[in-house]
Amino acid sequence: MMAHDLSCQELADLLTEYLEEALPADVRVKFEEHLAHCGYCVAFVDQMNWTIKLTHDLGKPQLPSPGHDDLLKLFRDWKTDQS
Ligand SMILES: [Zn+2]
Numbered sequence: 460m461m462a463h464d465l466s467c468q469e470l471a472d473l474l475t476e477y478l479e480e481a482l483p484a485d486v487r488v489k490f491e492e493h494l495a496h497c498g499y500c501v502a503f504v505d506q507m508n509w510t511i512k513l514t515h516d517l518g519k520p521q522l523p524s525p526g527h528d529d530l531l532k533l534f535r536d537w538k539t540d541q542s
Pocket of ligand 1: 467493499
């Protein structure tokens, strides 16, 4: 398996397991090899690590919903319409 180098998409798919230290050692090596030469993924991992840490600190151990801001905006628009 995993004999090839990871793509950015594959790295993103593995990120949660990586942060939970649930990756097998050989996959983890591939993951870190990719990070060593891909600044984009380093920034992505940093951001996700920070987000997860923050949500853990708040006692809500789940990833933020991608549609959250859109829902808030819809809610605000709805409130404006009602007043
Ligand atoms: Zn990458």
